[in-house]
Amino acid sequence: MTVISLENVTKDYGHGRGIFDVSFNVKKGTVYGFLGPNGAGKTTAIRHVMGFSKSQRGIVTVDGLDSWTNASTIQESLGYLPGEVALPENLTGEQFIQMMMDLRKVNDDTRCKKLIEFFELEASGKIKRMSLGMKRKLAIVTAFMHDPDVLVLDEPTSGLDPIMQQRFIDFVKEEKKRGKTILLSSHIFTEVDATCDEISIIKDGHLISSFNKQELLKITEKVFNLTIQNETHFKQLVQKIETNEAIHLLFKNEQTKELQIGCYPSDLSKFIKILADFPVSSFNEIPFSLEKHFMKFYDRRVGGELAWQ
Amino acid sequence: MINGTIFKQTLRSNVKLWLMFTIVLSILQVVMIAVFDASTLENVGGLVEGTPLAGLLAQTTLLSMLASTFYSIHGVIFPIIFIIMTANSLIASQVDRGSMAYLLSTPTKRSTIIMTQAIYLIMALIVMFLIETVAGIVSIQVFQSDTDIVVSDFVMLNLGLLLLMFAISGISFFFSSYCNLTKNSLAFGAGIPIAFFLFHLLSTVDQSLDVLNYFTINALFDTTAILEGENYWWKLSVLLGIGIVLYIASLEVFKRKDLPL
Structure with missing residues (x-):
């Protein structure tokens, strides 16, 4: 009603x-x-x-x-x-x-x-x-x-x-x-x-x-941070991710062996299956925030940043 | 129609100002009656014979003296200032500041708010002049017991002044209801009554300025007509009519307007 x-x-x-x-x-x-x-x-x-x-x-x-x-x-x-x-x-x-x-x-x-x-x-x-x-x-x-x-x-x-x-x-x-x-x-x-x-x-x-917020959550890309235990596996995983269309590599750090990966909810199970073969020492999701999603609407000038000066 | 809670709150925040003006007005009235001495005025009259001032002092009764002083200057300008300040604070300043939002977020009709505030302003004026009249009558009995004074004429002067103030309060109240900003409400709600007052004052200074009398409603409060028993009722009825029309207009305008709250 x-x-x-x-x-x-x-x-x-x-x-x-x-x-x-x-x-x-x-x-x-x-x-x-x-x-x-x-x-x-x-x-x-x-x-x-x-x-x-x-x-x-x-x-x-x-x-x-x-x-x-x-x-x-x-x-x-x-x-x-x-x-x-x-x-x-x-x-x-x-x-x-x-x-x-x-x-x-x-x-x-x-x-x-x-x-x-x-x-x-x-x-x-x-x-x-x-x-x-x-x-x-x-x-x-x-x-x-x-x-x-x-x-x-x-x-x-x-x-x-x-x-x-x-x-x-x-x-x-x-x-x-x-x-x-x-x-x-x-x-x-x-x-x-x-x-x-x-x-x-x-x-x-x-x-x-x-x-609707729930619906938006379903269609937004999830972002995960993970750390791999050793270098060989790290390189193998990076290679695997780069060749897979469903998963997106957003960031990698070879020294700390950290990765940031983006993946839509519908492809999530594929991603987890790949991960299952690797020695993962940490795995966490970056919580979704509206802020990131809607900052683009906030700018008064459509389509771009404006420098301070 | 009228809301007791709002009236109480209005009374609480405005009564001090009202009391101040009522006391000042009554004291002025009492002092002017107390110091009146017909024989001194006659002497002064002799001094100014042949000058333009002679006309001003020609009649030397207490009431005519009051008519040309209290009932055209002090007794007019003081209540006008009271009206200007009160009328603005009753509506426009509350809209301008935003505190009107609290009244309107309760199940209170806009018309109820306007009527309650209008009743306060009208009541304040009526009680103010009632006190001033009583103070005047008492001081006439005390200080001028040997002078011959027509009390009914004195009462009529006060009734006339009250009706003039009723009409003027209508002007200020209307602009307080019409304008969303205090500055605009004051520009018209204070500007027009003060202009009327000045026009009337100037018209009494010299005959060549008589034409100004056609541009002021203050001329409708005709003290000469009251004292000399001429017909003054139609003029006072016009003042009453102006007031009623303006208060109704205030209600209608406030009911229909957009409030920036």
């Missing part, structure tokens, strides 16, 4: 800024990652989901309701974490939490207390005096205090320390297990990598790639 849906949404702010003909669906119980460099249009798309902006073309729906005309109804079961923390500064953290509870008509504060404890929020002081990270935690607590079914997270871990970032990722995974639908925008590969099922890359307002 589709929970968040964008259909051919266009919003042109002029000067090439905005989003153009963006379509994607977030299914119930999945985490949808929205990746892209700064200024690519991630926040613009989220504004439309939240009903802050009206699209020039296309339809945005949440739970089947038009997000512009039913904005306030949608918010009942939606938790939003904005990319920029801008809290009312004259309140204390506790007053702000109380205000948000009142506005959301949440009477039970057990979940709120749990969140405060989990994220180690110190809410008693004035918001004006809080550090950026503390404000961020306050925003997290108020975004999820009503246990929403849909979470919209705009660069959620920016401003958090590494421990809290990890804790937040754990939190997102836990919410996913509980069947929550999550839209997460980020430009940090690790958090998208750790949490998302479906991923879209947006650049200059256009969706340039959408894929």
Whole structure:
């Protein structure tokens, strides 16, 4: 079942800024990652989901309701974490939490207390005096205090320390297990990598790639590092690999007798059969990272590096 | 329609400014009533006879003196400054800073937010002038008990001023709702009321500048008409109408606009 849906949404702010003909669906119980460099249009798309902006073309729906005309109804079961923390500064953290509870008509504060404890929020002081990270935690607590079914997270871990970032990722995974639908925008590969099922890359307002992470894993070349015990076998193996089309030699070091080998999942068993005849002293896989795969999309100039000067 | 939680929060963050302006306005009113002495004014009147200032001091009743001072300068500019600051902080500055996102990420309608903020601004003005009027009446009883004063005229002056401020607050509130940036909201929301104030002030300086009166709504608060029993109701109704139209426009514009949150 589709929970968040964008259909051919266009919003042109002029000067090439905005989003153009963006379509994607977030299914119930999945985490949808929205990746892209700064200024690519991630926040613009989220504004439309939240009903802050009206699209020039296309339809945005949440739970089947038009997000512009039913904005306030949608918010009942939606938790939003904005990319920029801008809290009312004259309140204390506790007053702000109380205000948000009142506005959301949440009477039970057990979940709120749990969140405060989990994220180690110190809410008693004035918001004006809080550090950026503390404000961020306050925003997290108020975004999820009503246990929403849909979470919209705009660069959620920016401003958090590494421990809290990890804790937040754990939190997102836990919410996913509980069947929550999550839209997460980020430009940090690790958090998208750790949490998302479906991923879209947006650049200059256009969706340039959408894929399922599991499927991507199946079609990507795996890379292995291995060390051979002696020189004779090392040379024999290199020769064998070089003549085999399914296996690719990426790197070799004759002194340490190390090899780096690339191989697609479908040819993996062939590779292992070859290896079985050799005295291998170490063998490990280099974990797949989205970062490597998608760095090419990140560069603003298609097709190449640009020198610093 | 109106949200108690938002109203409470608005009150908490704006009440200090309101209190300051209310106190200053009331003190000004009390002092001006207290220092009034008809005989001194007559003496000064004799001094300036034949000069352009003579017209200013021609009538020497307490109310006419207040009309040409408090009700055209101090009592106008102070509330205008209050309105400018408050109207901007109620909407535009929250949109500009982004804190409006928190209100809108709760099941609160945009119309509820606008109406709650508008009610705060209108209530603040009504209570401000109520306190100022009461302070004025009390100080008339205390300091000018032997002078003959028509209290109903005094009340009408204050009601007229309140209606003028209601219309002006409509201008500032409209631009606060319309603009996404504080700087734009202030450029129009402060610029227009101050221009109106200056036009009206200049028009009283010399007859040749009378034409400026056609370019300011401040002229609709006609103190002379109130004191001399001429018909002033239509002018005050126009002020009320301007205010109502602008507040409705604010609501409609905010409901329909894109918010950069």
